[in-house]
Each structure stands twice: as structure tokens, then as C-alpha cells.
Amino acid sequence: MFRVSSPKFDVIAYPPLPREAREVLKGYSVAHFRYGEEKNLLKALEAGTKALIIVGLNIDKDLLSKSRGLRVIIARTDGLDYVDLSSVEEAGICIANQPEAIAESVAEHTLGAVISVMKYINAGHEYVVSGEWFRKGWPSQFRGGLMLGRSLGLLGFGRIGHLLASKFKNLGVSQIYYWSRSRVDRTELVLEAVRLPLKEVFMKSDIVINTLPDTQETHHIITAELLESMPKGGLFVNVGRGGVLKTEDLIKALEIRNDLRVVLDVYEQEPLNPNNPLILKYSRTGKVLLTPHIAGYSEESMRVTALLAALQVKKFFEEGCLWDPAIRGCKQCIDSPPPLKELISKVLRCKE
Numbered sequence: 001m002f003r004v005s006s007p008k009f010d011v012i013a014y015p016p017l018p019r020e021a022r023e024v025l026k027g028y029s030v031a032h033f034r035y036g037e038e039k040n041l042l043k044a045l046e047a048g049t050k051a052l053i054i055v056g057l058n059i060d061k062d063l064l065s066k067s068r069g070l071r072v073i074i075a076r077t078d079g080l081d082y083v084d085l086s087s088v089e090e091a092g093i094c095i096a097n098q099p100e101a102i103a104e105s106v107a108e109h110t111l112g113a114v115i116s117v118m119k120y121i122n123a124g125h126e127y128v129v130s131g132e133w134f135r136k137g138w139p140s141q142f143r144g145g146l147m148l149g150r151s152l153g154l155l156g157f158g159r160i161g162h163l164l165a166s167k168f169k170n171l172g173v174s175q176i177y178y179w180s181r182s183r184v185d186r187t188e189l190v191l192e193a194v195r196l197p198l199k200e201v202f203m204k205s206d207i208v209i210n211t212l213p214d215t216q217e218t219h220h221i222i223t224a225e226l227l228e229s230m231p232k233g234g235l236f237v238n239v240g241r242g243g244v245l246k247t248e249d250l251i252k253a254l255e256i257r258n259d260l261r262v263v264l265d266v267y268e269q270e271p272l273n274p275n276n277p278l279i280l281k282y283s284r285t286g287k288v289l290l291t292p293h294i295a296g297y298s299e300e301s302m303r304v305t306a307l308l309a310a311l312q313v314k315k316f317f318e319e320g321c322l323w324d325p326a327i328r329g330c331k332q333c334i335d336s337p338p339p340l341k342e343l344i345s346k347v348l349r350c351k352e
Contacts, residue, residue: 008069011051011313012044018303020350024310028317045070051313053306061087072316074309078102078296079213079241085327094330096312096322099159100340101304102296107163109295110209110239111171113263116289117235119144123286142286145233148172153205155198155222156212156240157184164209165191177201202226207235214243222246227253227260235261239295242267251277254288261287265295303347308337 009031016032017025031049033041038057045052048069055076064070064087071093075083078099088095116122120142127133127142152173154161157180165176169191176193178184179201187193198221202208208230212218222245227236234257238245247268254260264278270293272279282288312322321333 008047009044009049010317011053012041012049013053014041014057015055017053017306017310018347018350020303020347021306021310024307024314028314042066051316053309053313056082059083059088064088064091064093067091072096072313072322074098074312076302076305076309080326081213089327089329092329094316094322095326096324096330097326098305098308098312100308100337101301101343103159103163104340105298105301106160106211106239106295107167108298109265109291110164110237110263111167113265113289113291114207114209114235114237115147117261117263117287118147120286122289146172149174150206151175151177151204151231153196153201153208154178154193155201155208155210155244156180157187157193158211160211160239161209162187162191164211165193168207173207175204177205199226199229203229204231206231206233207237209237210240210244212240212244214241218244220244220246220249222249224249224252224256228257230257230260233259233261235263237263239263239265242270247276247278251282254282263289263291265291266293300344300347304340304343307343307347311337 010028011025011030012033013030014033015035017030022030031044042063045063045067049067050069050071052070052073053076054073059073059082061084073083073088073093073095075095075097078097080097083095085095124139124142127139133139147168148171150173152165152168152175154164154176157178161178165187169176176191177196177200178193179196179198183195188195196204210222220243227250230236245268250262254262262282272290278288278290283290315333316322319333321331323333323337325332
């Protein structure tokens with residue numbers, strides 16, 4: 001959007017911010033760059049921009065070495081896998097992410113996808129629009145199941161895990177199990193969740209939902225054997241990261257257990273190759289639902305994360321603190337960000 005040589009800005013936004021976020025920063029000079037304008041963005045950084053609000057911009061040592069004057073980076077995302085955090089910390093730059101609204105979006109997407117597979121909603125829609133219902137009659141193969149009385153297993157019990165546990169509990173899930181590096185005592189008490197070893201979570205849960213990131217400890221941690229150990233008609237969901245599960249292990253489990261059901265929003269290789277057996281063979285059964293990494297991508301979540309990012313930058317400029325810094329050495333604010341419901345109401349009222 002900007003054709004620049006070497007102007008100096010207070011803030012760079014990549015991509016451009018929505019109107020409500022711009023209003024927060026109207027007292028500062030802000031440059032908005034679209035995807036594809038990285039060269040101009042780099043020129044503005046080199047001129048001494050103080051703050052950077054980003055989605056998906058690769059932040060490495062080389063970029064940071066050219067960013068004279070940069071003091072704070074705010075990611076409009078939950079994950080920071082495109083940021084070299086050690087280099088950011090070494091450069092003395094503060095950084096924070098915005099997981100709150102994205103977690104809500106992921107939880108709602110997961111809930112909708114699980115219900116869709118259990119009730120054959122997507123498969124039933126295809127049956128109607130393809131003309132199969134007209135040609136073949138009532139589909140007895142689409143006998144769905146109830147959420148009531150099911151057991152739920154969660155891999156990871158952070159923001160998303162807690163939201164999922166609460167939402168599924170309200171739908172009548174009888175028992176919640178979870179696997180996490182540490183115990184979450186308060187949530188255990190409120191939701192009557194039980195922490196178990198990984199293998200037992202799979203063996204005891206009708207529905208297993210992965211929310212784990214792909215790290216050295218979790219990479220390929222979910223195996224075919226774990227999936228095969230699930231109860232009859234078990235449903236596995238991955239809304240964490242694709243690298244936690246090897247694709248060939250998932251296909252192996254589906255070959256052995258034709259009663260298994262699967263919901264995937266993330267994959268080991270993205271985008272998913274159209275020749276992948278998950279598409280060619282299993283997507284037509286009604287038991288496998290595939291979405292293109294969109295769980296956290298809702299209109300409200302994208303605009304709220306932009307609004308929160310703008311508020312974070314303003315907070316940093318005025319008070320020198322962040323609400324939830326991602327690295328050590330950055331001052332954490334004493335107060336909390338505005339409630340999520342309040343922010344969502346704000347963006348719903350604000351027309352672009």
C-alpha cells in the first residue's frame with residue numbers, strides 16, 4: 001500500500017489493520033503493508049520503525065539486524081513458529097502473541113466438526129445435492145451418534161483445551177480425560193477432568209482431540225497403535241499441528257479400523273496433496289472430515305487479534321509493558337486486556 005524510500009514510522013502493520021485497530025493507533029504514524037510488499041516493509045524497518053504488528057512475516061536474525069530502532073513485535077496469531085524467538089530476545093526486543101480470540105475460534109470449529117461427523121451432516125448434505133437421495137432413497141448408512149454420555153480425551157490442556165472441555169461438558173460428555181506435561185488442578189476440579197498417561201487417554205476416550213504444538217517432544221507422538229486402541233467408533237481430531245501425527249500412521253489405522261472417524265484441520269504436509277488417500281479413499285466415507293487449516297480463521301478472531309495487537313502496542317508505548325510477553329526480560333503489565341466478549345462486540349458493531 002505504501003511506496004516508500006526511507007520514511008520513519010512508529011508502527012508497521014503487515015498485513016493492514018482493520019478500522020477499529022487503526023482507531024487505537026490514530027495518534028501514531030502507521031504504515032500498512034500488504035503481502036507482496038516485503039521490500040518496502042524492510043526499507044521502513046531500516047529507517048527506524050519502533051513497533052511491528054505481523055501475521056506470518058518471517059522474523060530471523062538477518063531481518064532483526066537491519067531493524068534499527070525496533071522495540072516491540074506483536075503477532076496477530078497464536079503460534080510463533082515463524083519467529084526466531086532466541087534472536088528476538090538476544091536483540092532486546094519484546095514480543096507477544098494474541099491467542100485468546102483464536103482459541104475461541106478453534107474450539108467452536110472443533111465442536112462443529114465433531115458434531116458434523118458424528119451426525120453425518122456433511123455426508124448427508126453431499127448425499128442430497130449429488131442426487132443420491134433421489135436415486136437411492138433414505139440413507140440407512142448415515143446413522144449418527146449422540147454426544148451425550150461420550151468420553152472426551154484432550155491432548156494438551158491450555159486455552160483451547162480448557163474451552164473444549166467446557167463446551168463439550170455442556171453438551172453432556174460424561175467424562176473428560178487429558179494428557180499434559182503438568183497437572184491443571186483448578187480445571188480438574190471445575191470440569192472433573194482426569195489426567196492420564198497418553199496411552200490411557202486413547203484407550204478410554206470416545207473422542208480424542210489434539211491441541212498440541214509440533215515440538216521436539218511432541219513430533220510424531222501420536223502413532224497408529226494409539227489410534228487403533230481407541231474404543232469402537234472412536235473419533236480422532238487434530239486442530240493442533242500436523243507434525244504431531246505421521247500421515248502414514250493415520251492411514252494405517254484407518255485401514256485396520258474401518259469404524260474410526262477422523263477430523264483434520266492441520267496436516268504433516270500443507271496443503272494436502274489431492275492424490276493423498278485421505279482425499280481419494282476416505283473423504284467419501286462420511287467418517288473423515290478435512291478442512292484447510294481454517295479452525296482459528298474467523299472474521300471476528302482476525303479482527304479481534306488485530307485490535308488486541310494495536311492495544312498491546314499502545315500499552316507498550318505508554319507504559320513499557322505487555323499483557324503476555326512471549327520471552328523473558330519484558331515487563332508484564334499488572335492489569336489484563338479487555339474481556340474477549342467486549343472486544344468481539346466492538347468489532348461486530350464496527351463496519352469496515
